[in-house]
Amino acid sequence: MSFYGSGSNTSSTGSTIATTKDMENDIVVNNAAEDSISDIAFSPQSDFLFSVSSWDNKVRIWDIQGGVAQGRAQFEHAKPVLCTRWSLDGSKVASGGCDNIVNMYDVNSGQSQQIGTHSSAIKSLRFVQCGPSNQECLVTGSWDKTIKYWDLRQPQPITTLALPDRVYSMDSKGKLLVVGTADRNICIIDLNNPGNIFKSTLSPLKWQTRSIACFNEGDSFAIGSIEGRCAIRFVDDMQQKKLGFSFKCHRQNQGNTPSSNALVYPVNSIAVHPIYGTFVTAGSDGCFNFWDRNNRHRLKAFPKQNYTIPVVSFNRQGTVLAYALSYDWFQGHTGNRQDYPNVIILHPTSDSEVLEKRK
Structure with a gap:
């Protein structure tokens, strides 16, 4: 496999369990940040251009050239940064974090500026297209129990929408925006009418929502929780009744039988393949797995790493999966050892890993 040739989409093995051979062409970005x-x-x-936010108060922009990671730029916040995303034209990088500030970095000029604020930490943000005119906006979700829509040309938000509780996760695809808050609330928003909640529901999972990812059709989404479970949900009630389901993942059995006790880990991150519509989950167990939603089975499981995986992300064609080996705070401050790495690994995907297939 190669990042720069047709080999990146060839099958390396037919097995559903990955080996070191499947990872031999991965690119490692060491010291990608100074904190989680x-x-x-x-x-x-x-x-091959991506941004990384971290608890060291910085956002870094990396580029992969000739199989080597190169730092392109960085900008800072006053406190830990929790989220980052690119504008639709790729000219700007937005970020938000514990200083309650929304920053915008212009890739061409190298300048960053504050474009908005919340009254508490900003946990998630997305660039979206709103209304029938598809106006590009930046939507930010905060622990202040609101989301705000920003026109980058104006200092005040276009709209502020009150939510039931603190925002823990958020994602968008097409006209669908889904927000997961504390107390397992799920708010579904139709971006044709972004100032209102289209539908409110509770997560079907019994424990706190950790991650959300919308599917490419804009009619469904996946939810991951702290209890090692994932749920597939549809906006339409009839589709949900027919096609919705949940399953266990990111668990490690402690015995030789199915009834044995299992160690249960949070599902930290979910990402949908931008072309094929399959998806990947990553967890505090240090594993990531590719899944086929339509046929309800796992496509490929990758070996357990020695460290937690807080986030995964596909590039625009789905030919590369980036994942971080970094502390995810699921054991609190006592679990953050000094020898914990802050590494990003870029894995070139193969069709055997991410292409939907029937059992």
Whole structure:
């Protein structure tokens, strides 16, 4: 496999269990941050350009050239940064974090500026297209129990929408925006009418929502929780009744029988393949797995790493999966050892890993 040839989409093995051979062409970005990595986002206009936010108060922009990672730029917040995303034209990088500030970095000029604020930490943000005119906006979700829509040309938000509780996760695809808050609330928003909640529901999972990812059709989404479970949900009630389901993942059995006790880990991150519509989950167990939603089975399981995986992200064509090996705070401050790495690994995907197939 190669990042720069047709080999990146060839099958390396037919097995559903990955081996070291499946990872031999991975590119490692050592010392990608000085503290825990919180988010990774690829440019929608470039296959190998991505931004990384971290608890060291910085956002870094990396580029892969000739199989080597090169730092392109960085900008800072006053406190830990929790999220980052690129504008649709790839010219700007937005970020938010514990200083309650929304920053915008212009890739061409190298300048960053504050474009908005919340009254508490900003946990997630997305660039979206609103209304029948598809106006590009930046939507930010905060622990202040609101989301805000920003026109980058104006200092005040276009709209502020009150939510039931603190925002823990958020994603968008097409006209669908889904927000997961504390107390397992799920708010579904139709971006044709972004100022209102289209539908409110509770997560079907019994424990706190950790991650959300919308599917490419814009009619469904996946939810991951702290209890090692994932749920597939549809906006339409009839589709949900017919096609919705949940399953266990990111668990390690402690015995030789199915009834044995299992160690249960949070599902930290979910990402949908931008072309094939399959998806990947990553967890505090240090594993990531590719899944086929339509046929309800796992496509490929990758070996357990020695460290937690807080975030995964596909590039625009789905030919590369980036994942971080970094502390995810699921054991609190006592679990954050000094020898914990802050590494990003870029894995070139093969069709055997991410292409939907029947059992």
